Every structure is written in structure tokens, then in C-alpha cells.
Amino acid sequence: MWQVRSVAGTAVAAPAVENLAMDNLIPVPESVRPDPATTFALSPQTSIRAAGDAAEVGEYLAGILRPSTGFPLPVRDDAGAIALEIDATAETGPAGYRLLVTGETVGLRAVSAEGLFNGVQTLRQLLPAAIESRTEQPGPWSVPGGEIVDRPRFAHRAAMLDVARHFFTVEQVKRYIDQIVRYKLNRLHLHLTDDQGWRIDIDSWPKLTEYGGGTEVGGGPGGHYSKQDYAEIVEYAASRHVVVIPEIDLPGHTNAALASYAELNRDGVAPPRYTGIEVGFSSLCADKEVTYEFVEDVIRELAEITPGPYLHIGGDEAEATSEEDYKEFVSRILPVVAKYGKTAVGWHEYAKAAPQGEAVVQYWGTTDTDPLLPEAVARGNKILVSPANKSYLDMKYDENTPLGLKWAGFIEVADAYGWDPGSYLRDVPEEAILGVEAPLWSETLENSDHVEFMAFPRLPALAELAWSPKSAQDWESFAQRLATHGPRLEASGINYYRSPQVPWNI
């Protein structure tokens, strides 16, 4: 990577040429106009100018740049060669940005702090990979000259983490948030409950976590978030312009709740806790009033601690619920979600209960059509696409992948990249697509190393589908650009799969 060049007797490390180009960005920007004759260099004297709402983004940027450069990089409101400016006339849309790199300055403009934050993710990718190191590195710290104007194709660019099958701590979730934002994702869906564990405190039903949270797949100790832990995740996510979407999976996937409260069961007998990986065997009772008292308490308490607009009510694989009960149950809880001020999100089966208006239908099927979808679109629902055979980060890459499942097929990097979220669903027009999600189920995943191995590098592939204009998407180009992210991921300490489809330069 590093060539050592001797200047007047001193050894100076110079970055390899690929770092001095604007063409290795992921997601690829809407427009790039390189100025190859020009380079900006960070120096010990560089300041960051960022005032008002831009200041927090300025501090975030400084936090990335200080450890590896060893430069002080003060954030000031009056002067600085790197300038972050909120400018209502920037014409970059709500989340886009304009980045101009000259010999003397780096100027970033956006209409919002969110836009600046996205621009900062671009700027860090323009610096040498070693910028990601948390220890001081030699530099030099050059940024290639030119101009980038960029904005997202889809407003909703999500990752999902299943903290129910295996529990992940607050620190592990924060780590994942920091990783997904590098690729400009802006939603984190937390799958908080399932057969194997209930992970969020509900004060009015304390045994859910006391007992129902005390195990996980394989019989480990599990764990759960206090409301304060959850608030900490939500706040951390917000500081990185990520909205948390909490999911309580209903009426199936509820063994942890049923095991915690006998009265929720049809026969009044609590089943044992479950640590296997089968699905579709548990159900709340649609014909018991206590079910609705329980669900309302859960939704109310969760809505109270969730500032974001969405509440995900699951609805998938309710194989132990009759069709009639399923529709009755979902129809009764949808108004409860609305009562507590939230927009419902559900796995696509819940569309059987005809949610109205802006409700979000999350498609996880393995084909490009489902009769529920055009009906949902006709009602005005928004469709979130996460086809299991394209976007499921828990599917194995190939038959040799040591982690993951394979029920939806193997998903190599080119498969994750090779579809178009806007036109993939046959009977859904692009205007009805809210965005893209990359779910990561954790039946086989026990730690951050595992999470990262499955997410990287497929998450960057899906992020490009969600952010970049269709016209700029191209597998050959993506694979070349991704290759340059190997050293970047390594410098960041992110584990990843060395896919043979990518010409890694490591």
C-alpha cells in the first residue's frame, strides 16, 4: 500500500495513487467532477469551520481525523480550511450535499446537518485508508481535488439487527451503527423480541425480560436493554442521523412472552423457554382479551421511548395462528399503534389485515411478486424492499461460509448488488418504494466479528443500491471500488468476507 519515497534524506510515506482519485466512493455519488491537478492536504494547522447545527458534524469529523493524523483539528465557528456549512440554497435535497475540494480548502454544503453528515462520509473515503486507524499514522493526508454533488435515491436506507436470537450489548449496537453510517444508511431496525428472547424492559410486564430475556439460541445467558439502555442507543443513533425502528414481533415469534406469562397461553400453561432455531410454532391468542391488554401496554411503553415515527409489529411466519385469528389480531392492534402516534411497519404478511394509508409493508419474499403488494400500493401503503434472496445478510455467501443460513439461497456479493430495488417488484411502481433494508438475523451470530463478517461487504453493496442513481450502478465498477475498501475496512478494524468476486488490493 505505502511506497516509501526519500526526500532530502528523510523517509516519507506516500499513499498509493488510488487514494488520490474521486472514483473509489461507495455509494457512488450522483455526480463527480475531478480536478486531477489539485490536491488538498491536511496539516497540523488545519481547522474545521462549523457553526450552529453544523458544529456537531464538525466535531464528529474531527473525532474521525484526530487519532490517525495526530493533528489538533480544532472546530471553530469563525475560520477553517475545512468548512461545513448549512445553506438553505444548496439545492441538494434534504439529505444531499455538495463537496468542493481545492488546493486550499474543503467546502461542504448541505441544507441540513444530515446532508453534511453524509458529505463527511464521502470526505473520509477520499482520504487514505489509514485515516481510519485509531492510532497515529505517518500520512501525508491528501484529498483529491474536484467537486461532488450527491443525494440519495431512496429516503429510507435501513439495516436490521436481530438482538433476540442472540443478544448484542449497547456497545455492540453502537459499533454497528458506526459501521452502517459509513455507507450512508440512515435507519436501524432492531428486532427486539422473538421466541428465543425478549430484549426490552416493559415496566407493566417485568417478567418479559427478567425471565423471557434470560436465554438465547444455544442456551446462552441472553440479556436485555433497560429503558435507559434503549434511550442510549436511540440517542447515539440520532447523533449519527440514524432513526431507530423498534420491532415487537407479533402474534407469532412470541414464545419468550408466552413462557414469561402463563395467562397469555390458550391453556393457561406457560411453555418452557426456547433456545433452538425453528420458526412458526408460537402464537398469542387472538380471542383472549388479556392479549390485547398486553399488546397495548407494550406498544404504549415502547412508543413512549421511541422518538422516531415508526413502530414495527412483525407479523411474519405466524404459522401457528389461523388466518381468521391473524386478521382479527392485526386489525385490532393497528389502531393501537396509531393511538400512540406511530406509523406501523410490518413484514408483508400483515398486509392481509389491510393497513391503511402510510403504513409500511416490508417485503421479505424470494420472488418478484406477491398479490398482497399491489393491494397495499392501492391503499397508499409504502413498500420497503428486503427480498430474502438478495438482501438477507444472514444468508451464506456460498456453501463454505462457516456462519449463516441458506434457506433463501447463497448470496455472493454480486447477487446482493445485482438487482434494482426500484423496479424489482413486478406490480409495484418505483414511487411506492420507500427504500431498502438489509436484515441480519442472528441465529448463528454471537459477536461483532460474526455480524461484520456477514454484513461486509454485502452491506456496502445494498447501500449503493439504496443511495446511488440507477444509471451509476454497475457491477464491474462496484467490484473495483470495493477492492479499495479492503484496506479501509482493515484500518477500521471491521471484519469482512474476502469474496473471490472482488479484486482486493490488500
Ligand code: TNX
Ligand atoms: C425468516 S424473514 C424470518 C426470521 C428468521 C430468518 C432467518 C422473516 C420475516 N422471518 O424469523 O430469523 O428467516 O433467515
